[in-house]
Amino acid sequence: MGKEIKVCEFGVTFHTAHGPVSAVRDVNTVFREGEVTGLIGESGSGKSVLGMAILQLLPANARIEGSCLYGDTELTALSEKEMEQIRGNEIALIPQNPVESLNPVLRIGRQLTEAMTIHAPGKKAEAKQRYQDLMSRLGFSRPELVSRQYSFQLSGGMNQRMIAVLGLMNRPVWMIADEPTKGLDAILRRQVYEVLQEITMRDTRNMILITHDVALARKLSQKILVLYQGEILEQGTVADVLDHPAHPYTRGLIGSLPKNGMKPIGQPLKGREDITGGCVFYLRCPQATKRCRQEHPRESGLENGRKVRCFLYE
Amino acid sequence: MNNDGMLSVRHLSKSYTRGVVRRQRVDAVKDVSFSIPAGTAMGIAGNSGCGKSTIARMIMGLIPPDDGAVFLDGRQISGLKAGEMKTVRRQIQIIFQHPESSLDPRRKIIESVLEAMEIHGVKQGRAQREARVEELFEMLGLHTRLFQRYPHQISGGEAQRIVIARALTLEPKVLILDEPTSMLDASIQAHILTLLKTLQEALGLTYLLISHDLEVLCWFCDRIGIMTGGALIETGTRTEILEKPEQPFTKKLVESFFAF
Numbered sequence: 001m002g003k004e005i006k007v008c009e010f011g012v013t014f015h016t017a018h019g020p021v022s023a024v025r026d027v028n029t030v031f032r033e034g035e036v037t038g039l040i041g042e043s044g045s046g047k048s049v050l051g052m053a054i055l056q057l058l059p060a061n062a063r064i065e066g067s068c069l070y071g072d073t074e075l076t077a078l079s080e081k082e083m084e085q086i087r088g089n090e091i092a093l094i095p096q097n098p099v100e101s102l103n104p105v106l107r108i109g110r111q112l113t114e115a116m117t118i119h120a121p122g123k124k125a126e127a128k129q130r131y132q133d134l135m136s137r138l139g140f141s142r143p144e145l146v147s148r149q150y151s152f153q154l155s156g157g158m159n160q161r162m163i164a165v166l167g168l169m170n171r172p173v174w175m176i177a178d179e180p181t182k183g184l185d186a187i188l189r190r191q192v193y194e195v196l197q198e199i200t201m202r203d204t205r206n207m208i209l210i211t212h213d214v215a216l217a218r219k220l221s222q223k224i225l226v227l228y229q230g231e232i233l234e235q236g237t238v239a240d241v242l243d244h245p246a247h248p249y250t251r252g253l254i255g256s257l258p259k260n261g262m263k264p265i266g267q268p269l270k271g272r273e274d275i276t277g278g279c280v281f282y283l284r285c286p287q288a289t290k291r292c293r294q295e296h297p298r299e300s301g302l303e304n305g306r307k308v309r310c311f312l313y314e
Numbered sequence: 315m316n317n318d319g320m321l322s323v324r325h326l327s328k329s330y331t332r333g334v335v336r337r338q339r340v341d342a343v344k345d346v347s348f349s350i351p352a353g354t355a356m357g358i359a360g361n362s363g364c365g366k367s368t369i370a371r372m373i374m375g376l377i378p379p380d381d382g383a384v385f386l387d388g389r390q391i392s393g394l395k396a397g398e399m400k401t402v403r404r405q406i407q408i409i410f411q412h413p414e415s416s417l418d419p420r421r422k423i424i425e426s427v428l429e430a431m432e433i434h435g436v437k438q439g440r441a442q443r444e445a446r447v448e449e450l451f452e453m454l455g456l457h458t459r460l461f462q463r464y465p466h467q468i469s470g471g472e473a474q475r476i477v478i479a480r481a482l483t484l485e486p487k488v489l490i491l492d493e494p495t496s497m498l499d500a501s502i503q504a505h506i507l508t509l510l511k512t513l514q515e516a517l518g519l520t521y522l523l524i525s526h527d528l529e530v531l532c533w534f535c536d537r538i539g540i541m542t543g544g545a546l547i548e549t550g551t552r553t554e555i556l557e558k559p560e561q562p563f564t565k566k567l568v569e570s571f572f573a574f
Contacts, residue, residue: 042499043470156362183496185361185526186571193574212499215574256504258529264505267455 003071003090003173003206005031005054010066011230012046012053023049024230027066028299031174036200036207038217038238040253041227048096050227051176051210055091056083089119092172096179098159102151108162109147115169127169134165137202138195157188164195174206175199181213189216196220214257218242226250229280232299236306246308249281279310287312318388319349320520321373321406321488326382328368342368344544345382350537352387352487355514355521357535358546359528359567365544366524370492373522374408375399387487404434407481411493413473417465424461427480434484443483450479454509471502475509482513491523495530507534528571532556540564 010027013020024046031037039047053064054075068075075086087093095101103111109131116127128147135143138161151159160180167175177196181189193216200207200220211217217224217238224241226234226249234247245251252265268283279285279292291311299307300314328343343365350356358366372379375392384392391402410416417426427447428440437443451458454475460468468476474494481489491510495503507530513519525531531538532552539549542563548555559565 042501186528186567187361190570190573214500219574253501256501258500258504258527258533262504262507262533264508265501267505 004033005091005174005208006067006069007031007054008067008069010050010053010068011064012049012058013063013065014059015061015063022230023062024053024227027232029225029232029235031206031208032223034205035223036205036209036221037223037225038221039208039210039225039227040212040214040217043212044229045227046230047210047212047227048178049230051093051178051208054208055087055093055176057087057093085119088115088167088172089170090172091174091176092167092170094164094167094175094177094180096182098163099151099156101163102159102166104151107148107150108154112147112166112169115166119170130169131165134168137198138165139191156184157191160184160188160192161195164199168199168203171203173204174208175204176208176210178210179212180209181211181216189213193219214242214254226253231280231309232307233281233309234307236302237304240304240306246302246306246313247281247310248285248287248312252284252286319385320352320387321522322349322385323347323369323373324383324385326369326372326384327380328365328372328377329380341544343372343379346541346544346546347382348539348546348549350488350520350522352520353514353518354536355523355534357523357525357531357538358541359526359531359538360541361567362526364541366541367492368544370408370490370522370524373490374406375402400434404436404484405486406488406490407484407486408490408492409474409477409481409494411496413470413477414465416477417473419465421464422461423463423465423468423476426465427476427483430480431483436484446483447479450482453513454479455505470498471506474498474502474506478506478510482517485517486519488520488522491521491525493525494523496525496527503530510534528556528568540567 007027007029011022012024013022027050039050041047052058054068064076112131113124113127116123116130131147132143135146140146154162180192180196184192197220209217209220221238224236224238225232226241226247228249234241234250241250242254245254254260255263256265266284266286278294279297282288282292285292297309297311299309301307302313324347326343326346329339329341331337331339346369348356360366371377373384379392383390386402386406394402424447428443431437431443437446448458456472456475456479460472465473495506514521523531523534537549537551538555539546540555540561540563547561548564555564556568559568
């Protein structure tokens, strides 16, 4: 049975004291097996919310709309108890901010064991063997020693690798990595890249990589989704989206990278500040027309399975 | 090493002790000297924890150096009394990595920006001061309706530009930029760094940019210094660092960065 993740008319709304805030809207995509899909976009674009919504790891004031099929299981219809069987076992997460994701008062070994025994009580010995193997593979020379330590005794790079070990404990079918290189220096970033590459080569090729690091997404992914203000503006193969971006926003994003000369995307144009209801990129789009101001563009299909949400490609 | 740059540091050192039972001495910064000519930008790169930010804090007088001295336009500014340091602070400003912690969460943006001008006695009266802030907001592409907002109501990119605007109200000669864009996205980073470049040309500013992003440093800076373990091990132009790195650590850093 195929275990692809298919989301249809998927959205997330937060109900706040100031009214509803729509964080992700109208997402239609398939995360295919055997493929790393990179989710790129600015902070606040909704990429982490989309990833966390698949795992239903959202605050209590969040409402999920639409459908998220995992194989033939509708994840949005599952109870919390059933969802617990999916998380970690089937779809695992490498969370943002490793230090905050590890418990500072429990030894590393206990946390790693717990990740397995919570799903399969009595597998303590197996868990120990598993984490020792994984730790050696991910570059820990003395797993026995490190497993008796606490997270605060490890360096940032070691903690980052440790949460990858944690995610892999139950041999998940899918892996979601959330901003794995945020705030890391060049040397640590390369280490993280190597760990993720190792995972895709030996553990699972089914991965969703959430990142603002376009270079990392290019190296690891086969497919790219570009998010902006909660909507996917462009999706397609890495070569199509990153080398020949179609949507004006993707073009701007690629052009703003240091190696492409750091040309900034325009700021909201004068007189357009208060416009809502049209295209989400209308405020900053250099190619916007009158239609973009009033009408909300739908995704247009191009060659090679690429989809672009822009009237230029209708 | 001479002191004739706009900003110079000579033999700057700082060590800390850590541990309770077994006290260990950690050299955060070891004998660092450099000089930045007026109107140019110098970059410092290195791994996390190499002492980059400690240098920035010592230059600003936020922590006292154990040894060595800091010179601004030929005048020694390290070891000054608090009152004397106040006049110096107007000339040298720092932008931190997390703009949201540089703004008071309980005050409106405009109040936070005006406070710096009031403390330093820049311009007379609120109207004149507000007019100056409006000019700077315009220059940085910020809308004046942000004046009445609180820090939690604005984006990271806006907050960082507001912090830059606040620093510029004091008409400083030197800006220390400590990882100013490392928590921001590529498009916002490009916007802020391009603005800072334009401001440098318009106002003749001198910059010290601390970053772990070599591509950013190469694009922005005239000279780049590489730090590891508290020591400045190599300085050079963009070409020297990228194409002819002398130290093994510099080579490793360059290789790691361009492995992508």
